[in-house]
Amino acid sequence: MxxxxxxxxxxxxxxxxxxxxxxxxxxxxxPCERFEQVFRSLDEKQVDAAVIPIENTLHGSVHxxxxxxxxxxxxxxxxxxxxxxxxxxxxxxxRLRQLRRVFSHPVALNQCLDFFASNRHLEKIPFYDTAGSxxxxxxxxLKDAGAIASSMAAEIYGARILKRSIEDDRENYTxxxxxxxxxxxxxxxxxxxxxTSLVFTTRNTPGALFRALSVFALRDLNLAKIExxxxxxxxxxxxxYVDLLADSADPRTRKALGHLQELADFLKVLGCYPRGxxx
Amino acid sequence: MxxxxxxxxxxxxxxxxxxxxxxxxxxxxxPCERFEQVFRSLDEKQVDAAVIPIENTLHGSVHxxxxxxxxxxxxxxxxxxxxxxxxxxxxxxxRLRQLRRVFSHPVALNQCLDFFASNRHLEKIPFYDTAGSxxxxxxxxLKDAGAIASSMAAEIYGARILKRSIEDDRENYTxxxxxxxxxxxxxxxxxxxxxTSLVFTTRNTPGALFRALSVFALRDLNLAKIExxxxxxxxxxxxxYVDLLADSADPRTRKALGHLQELADFLKVLGCYPRGxxx
Numbered sequence: 019m020x021x022x023x024x025x026x027x028x029x030x031x032x033x034x035x036x037x038x039x040x041x042x043x044x045x046x047x048x049p050c051e052r053f054e055q056v057f058r059s060l061d062e063k064q065v066d067a068a069v070i071p072i073e074n075t076l077h078g079s080v081h082x083x084x085x086x087x088x089x090x091x092x093x094x095x096x097x098x099x100x101x102x103x104x105x106x107x108x109x110x111x112x113r114l115r116q117l118r119r120v121f122s123h124p125v126a127l128n129q130c131l132d133f134f135a136s137n138r139h140l141e142k143i144p145f146y147d148t149a150g151s152x153x154x155x156x157x158x159x160l161k162d163a164g165a166i167a168s169s170m171a172a173e174i175y176g177a178r179i180l181k182r183s184i185e186d187d188r189e190n191y192t193x194x195x196x197x198x199x200x201x202x203x204x205x206x207x208x209x210x211x212x213x214t215s216l217v218f219t220t221r222n223t224p225g226a227l228f229r230a231l232s233v234f235a236l237r238d239l240n241l242a243k244i245e246x247x248x249x250x251x252x253x254x255x256x257x258x259y260v261d262l263l264a265d266s267a268d269p270r271t272r273k274a275l276g277h278l279q280e281l282a283d284f285l286k287v288l289g290c291y292p293r294g295x296x297x
Numbered sequence: 298m299x300x301x302x303x304x305x306x307x308x309x310x311x312x313x314x315x316x317x318x319x320x321x322x323x324x325x326x327x328p329c330e331r332f333e334q335v336f337r338s339l340d341e342k343q344v345d346a347a348v349i350p351i352e353n354t355l356h357g358s359v360h361x362x363x364x365x366x367x368x369x370x371x372x373x374x375x376x377x378x379x380x381x382x383x384x385x386x387x388x389x390x391x392r393l394r395q396l397r398r399v400f401s402h403p404v405a406l407n408q409c410l411d412f413f414a415s416n417r418h419l420e421k422i423p424f425y426d427t428a429g430s431x432x433x434x435x436x437x438x439l440k441d442a443g444a445i446a447s448s449m450a451a452e453i454y455g456a457r458i459l460k461r462s463i464e465d466d467r468e469n470y471t472x473x474x475x476x477x478x479x480x481x482x483x484x485x486x487x488x489x490x491x492x493t494s495l496v497f498t499t500r501n502t503p504g505a506l507f508r509a510l511s512v513f514a515l516r517d518l519n520l521a522k523i524e525x526x527x528x529x530x531x532x533x534x535x536x537x538y539v540d541l542l543a544d545s546a547d548p549r550t551r552k553a554l555g556h557l558q559e560l561a562d563f564l565k566v567l568g569c570y571p572r573g574x575x576x
Contacts, residue, residue, distance in 0.1 A: 052410065075527075078357030124402060124425055131331065144423045146403055227523065228507070228514035235507035244506065245524045248354075 021205060022065040023196075024048045024056045030149030030171030032100055036194035037069045038170075040096045041205050057086045060197060067095070067205055068197045074102075075191045079245060083195075084217070084259060087288050094215055094289025096196035096206035101188070104130055104148075106181040107172045108164045109156050114180045119143050121151035122166035130166060133184040140164075152177050196291075204291075211293040212265035213242060216275070218282040219249060219257050226281075227258065233277040239264050266290035300484060301344040302475075303327045303335045309428030309450030311379055315473035316348045317449075319375045320484050336365045339476060346374070346484055347476045353381075354470045358524060362474075363496070363538060366567050373494055373568025375475035375485035380467070383409055383427075385460040386451045387443045388435050393459045398422050400430035401445035409445060412463040419443075431456050475570075483570075490572040491544035492521060495554070497561040498528060498536050505560075506537065512556040518543050545569035 023041045025033040029049055037047045048065055050056045060068040070086075073079045087094075104126055108117065117140060120127070124144045127134075134142055143163075145151040151165035156175045164180065165171075172179050196206060220226035227246075234241065243261040264271040266287060279285050302320045304312040308328055316326045327344055329335045339347040349365075352358045366373075383405055387396065396419060399406070403423045406413075413421060422442075424430040430444035435454045443459065444450075451458050475485060499505035506525075513520065522540040543550040545566060558564050 073357070074360075076361050078352070078360050081353075081357050082355050124423070125404075127425075142425070144403070144425045146406075146421070146423045224517040224519040225514035227520060228510045231507045231510065235504035238503040240503040241506060241525070243525050246520070246522050 021045045021067060022048050024050050024059045024065040024068040026050050026053050026056050026070070028147045028149040028153065030152060030168060030174040031147070032102060032168055032192060033069055033071060033194065034149075035100050035168060035170055036071075036098055036192075039098045039100070040069055040194065040196040041067055045205075053082055053086060057090045057092065057197075060092060060199065061090050063199070066198070066202070068092075069194050070197065071192050072097075072195050073193045075189055076187065079259070081247065084247075084257075088217060088286065091200060092197045093200050094195045094291050095198045095204045096291050097193060097213070097294035098196075099191045099193045099294060102129075102185065102190040102192055103168065103183050104166050104185040105169055105172065105179045106133070106164050106184055107152050107155075107167055107177045108180050109159055109161070110176065110178050112161055112164075112178070112180075116161055117164045117180075118162040120164045120166060121145040121155060123148045123151070126166045129186055129190065130184045132186045133181075149174070193294075195289075197289075206292060209292060211263065212290055213293050214262045214264055214266040214271060214290045215259070215288040216262070216278075216286065217257055217259050217288060218278060218285040220282055227256075230258070230278060230281050233274045233281065234262065237270050237274050239271065239274055263293070300324045300346060301327050303329050303338045303344040303347040305329050305332050305335050305349070307426045307428040307432065309431060309447060309453040310426070311381060311447055311471060312348055312350060312473065313428075314379050314447060314449050315350075315377055315471075315475075318377045318379070319348055319473065319475040320346055324484075332361055332365060336369045336371065336476075339371060339478065340369050342478070345477070345481070347371075348473050349476065350471045351376075351474050352472050354468055355466065358538070360526065363526075363536075366476075367496060367565065370479060371476045372479050373474045373570050374477045374483045375570050376472060376492070376573035377475075378470045378472045378573060381408075381464065381469040381471055382447065382462050383445045383464040384448055384451065384458045385412070385443050385463055386431050386434075386446055386456045387459050388438055388440070389455065389457050391440055391443075391457070391459075395440055396443045396459075397441040399443045399445060400424040400434060402427045402430070405445045408465055408469065409463045411465045412460075428453070472573075474568075476568075485571060488571060490542065491569055492572050493541045493543055493545040493550060493569045494538070494567040495541070495557075495565065496536055496538050496567060497557060497564040499561055506535075509537070509557060509560050512553045512560065513541065516549050516553050518550065518553055542572075 119141045127142045148167040149171035152171040240263045406421045427446040428450035431450040519542045
């Protein structure tokens with residue numbers, strides 16, 4: 019049976035590229051309007067898995083999704099980084115020199131300012147969604163309008179890529195997590211190096227973080243990410259997100275987490291998963 | 298003479314609220330299209346100061362601005378946190394029941410989904426900018442259209458607030474920095490607790506961060522923020538952003554920074570400034 023995988027956005031959104039990469043070509047991608055719906059539909063067993071963005075190299079961590087990871091009892095089972103490539107797309111038969119207007123999400127339009135600076139006759143027109151702008155120019159059969167979106171959006175809506183990779187900054191990557199319910203069989207094959215993601219809180223006494231990190235340093239366990247975030251409504255207290263380059267089943271990691279439990283007010287392991295590649 | 302302060306966005310953007318709060322009512326806010334232009338105009342002495350967003354409670358750190366802080370030789374002289382309050386705004390004389398469409402930036406529209414769920418007859422129309430959408434509905438004198446933006450945008454464009462604070466999440470704050478050139482006199486009065494922001498790199502050997510943090514823990518200096526970020530083009534190497542609850546002129550802080558210089562491959566103090574309040 020086809021696995022159902024929820025994601026936020028329109029069909030053809032960058033998240034759907036991550037769905038394909040993490041759950042395979044045969045998975046059925048299920049679009050949702052809000053991130054909360056993505057989590058809820060997985061929690062309520064309407065889907066088998068979910069794919070969420072967790073950080074972007076230009077814009078930082080998606081804190082809203084960290085909040086949902088705390089609230090819902092789900093597990094991270096895989097990760098992948100997708101390079102955000104913006105393409106100029108038009109309906110079949112439309113040529114670059116016919117264009118007068120380009121539709122897309124304002125964030126995407128703003129990430130292609132060099133392209134617009136050298137094509138001054140093109141008007142930037144904000145639209146609700148990158149992939150949605152491709153859907154619209156195709157269904158309205160616009161001859162003077164293009165859209166900026168992923169190559170998958172061009173593929174899904176039968177449109178044509180007029181110019182590939184028109185983004186200003188090529189170092190624009192989004193990291194995605196694959197989530198499943200606890201106890202369910204992982205869709206991602208095991209193997210290779212593992213990562214373990216966790217969140218913990220400490221009281222904001224000088225050196226509290228230093229002591230917490232000692233549980234890893236004393237066992238030669240390496241961190242891939244650390245980030246602090248003030249706890250809502252509790253001034254002076256902090257959440258820390260940590261990604262360990264370690265397998266949570268490894269006895270050394272288990273001892274470190276047991277040790278951290280003694281020092282932290284709160285500790286939750288969000289998941290253990292094979293380290294992803296970027297492309 | 299009036300101080301000129303650069304910010305990114307249209308007049309009435311949330312950044313301009315931060316300009317007013319950090320540089321006073323008499324400062325002249327100078328809008329720029331891109332963040333890079335904000336930094337460049339300060340660096341090239343076209344303005345006296347600049348205000349930039351650095352992190353948001355929902356969306357995380359603005360990494361692009363951390364990159365510019367590394368590239369340009371400027372100093373942080375102040376900080377403030379602005380609560381992002383979205384208001385439904387219309388031209389003078391227009392009433393709520395006349396509205397059929399609401400213009401704003403898609404991020405703002407998406408942060409008011411509860412409002413739209415209970416006002417289903419209102420169509421969400423994406424626009425380039427929050428404040429820009431107010432400017433447009435006023436200049437076009439639209440009778441059936443509203444806009445979502447800051448109260449300052451309503452004030453600047455002579456529009457009327459129909460409904461205040463329609464955002465779904467009240468815990469939406471953006472933290473802003475005031476930047477000036479090194480050696481220039483601070484626009485922010487000294488006093489109160491101080492913060493020092495710095496960035497450093499370590500090689501990704503197990504325990505490298507632990508050793509780096511020891512320079513603060515051993516001296517009872519407290520951290521307000523820590524965040525790691527992979528170094529572009531250098532896999533396995535990391536940048537760390539740290540905010541210390543300390544004055545960089547304090548001998549204890551100076552010793553800690555000297556100690557950190559021994560352990561880190563690279564260290565830059567971005568500024569020392571009075572701790573801001575949130576409102």
